[in-house]
Amino acid sequence: MPPPEAQRRWAGLPAAGALTLGQSPDLPRFLALPLLALARVHRNGHAPFAPGELRELLARPDTTTGELLDAHPSSVSRAIREAKTRGLIAPASSARCIVLVDALHTYGTGSNSVPRCGHD
Ligand SMILES: [Zn+2]
Numbered sequence: 059m060p061p062p063e064a065q066r067r068w069a070g071l072p073a074a075g076a077l078t079l080g081q082s083p084d085l086p087r088f089l090a091l092p093l094l095a096l097a098r099v100h101r102n103g104h105a106p107f108a109p110g111e112l113r114e115l116l117a118r119p120d121t122t123t124g125e126l127l128d129a130h131p132s133s134v135s136r137a138i139r140e141a142k143t144r145g146l147i148a149p150a151s152s153a154r155c156i157v158l159v160d161a162l163h164t165y166g167t168g169s170n171s172v173p174r175c176g177h178d
Pocket residue numbers: 104105106155156157175176177178
């Protein structure tokens with residue numbers, strides 16, 4: 059449990075900044091996932107993604123050519139699994155919807171329109 063003062067303090071994170079940081083090629087993918095989710099989270103804590111979208115958002119440059127390559131599906135799955143294990147995202151998260159943990163999201167904030175995401 060964080061100290062009482064830390065529990066009262068808030069810090070905002072602009073969605074555009076979260077997206078930029080989440081797409082940093084040097085960032086481990088399991089750390090990128092909560093940032094990418096913060097960039098689009100809805101008030102219910104869910105951040106839906108289109109099929110294959112996380113593969114694109116987690117792309118990394120080829121070490122030889124520098125060409126940006128989508129993440130392999132197994133890399134996305136591994137990142138999701140590791141982020142869950144570390145408590146960075148909720149166990150219900152999948153490649154189609156990252157669910158933020160309470161420590162990173164306060165319900166009631168974010169967009170008023172909550173799209174369907176498969177968890178409904
Ligand atoms: Zn969802």
